[in-house]
Amino acid sequence: MQQIRPGIDLPIHQIADHPFDFAALFPGLTRIECEVGFCSAIFLTEYANRNPRTGILGIEKKHAYFLRGLHNLERKLKQDNVKAVEFDARPLIEMLIPPASLDILHIYFPDPWPKKRHISKRMLNRDNFRMFHEKLKPGGRLSFATDHPGYAEFIDAELPFVVDLYTRLPYGRADREVMTKWERKQTDKGIPINYYLLEKKGLP
Numbered sequence: 107m108q109q110i111r112p113g114i115d116l117p118i119h120q121i122a123d124h125p126f127d128f129a130a131l132f133p134g135l136t137r138i139e140c141e142v143g144f145c146s147a148i149f150l151t152e153y154a155n156r157n158p159r160t161g162i163l164g165i166e167k168k169h170a171y172f173l174r175g176l177h178n179l180e181r182k183l184k185q186d187n188v189k190a191v192e193f194d195a196r197p198l199i200e201m202l203i204p205p206a207s208l209d210i211l212h213i214y215f216p217d218p219w220p221k222k223r224h225i226s227k228r229m230l231n232r233d234n235f236r237m238f239h240e241k242l243k244p245g246g247r248l249s250f251a252t253d254h255p256g257y258a259e260f261i262d263a264e265l266p267f268v269v270d271l272y273t274r275l276p277y278g279r280a281d282r283e284v285m286t287k288w289e290r291k292q293t294d295k296g297i298p299i300n301y302y303l304l305e306k307k308g309l310p
């Protein structure tokens with residue numbers, strides 16, 4: 107069984123040698139979700155407080171944002187249902203999240219990488235959609251959003267490649283119970299946001 111130290115922060119060097127044991131990480135919680143790029147953890151903290159029976163793994167790669175988010179979580183989280191890791195989410199999810207273990211993977215406003223030569227760095231691409239699919243439980247969901255029109259166009263062109271893996275469900279601003287910091291800011295400015303909710307298809 108994985109040895110988990112108390113507290114929210116999971117230092118990568120202490121966890122990198124085994125896949126996550128979510129039963130040990132979140133004792134008694136069977137619903138498991140993950141948020142990529144939590145930044146100041148405005149969404150993560152409020153969402154976790156509204157869903158106290160859900161264990162949530164937050165992943166943030168930028169040190170300054172990670173510290174800011176951790177500070178917010180440490181001050182405002184009302185129960186012990188969040189763990190936070192400072193690392194690049196793609197390899198972390200691929201290597202450490204066991205197959206069929208997540209109920210929801212949240213990715214809100216991933217870096218848009220607008221320059222043509224950087225497009226391969228975009229997280230929401232067909233290869234990662236396949237990798238995320240493997241990590242979701244049957245019927246698990248991938249929830250994401252972007253306000254960058256070029257990224258939305260890119261996603262719309264990638265989704266047909268994974269149509270065998272996911273069903274796209276209707277989802278929009280009216281369905282959002284909790285907003286991220288960036289989402290609130292852009293919504294207040296009237297900037298359109300593209301929301302996506304994909305459900306993992308069962309076996310054919």
Ligand SMILES: C[S@@+](CC[C@H](N)C(=O)[O-])C[C@H]1O[C@@H](n2cnc3c(N)ncnc32)[C@H](O)[C@@H]1O
Nearest residue numbers: 143145165166167168194195214215286287288
């Ligand atoms: C535009 S910000 C959005 C922040 C937050 N999700 C929100 O909506 O307010 C993108 C965030 O994703 C983080 N990020 C980008 N690529 C990442 C990766 N590969 N792994 C983990 N975090 C990442 C960035 O550091 C940043 O905090």
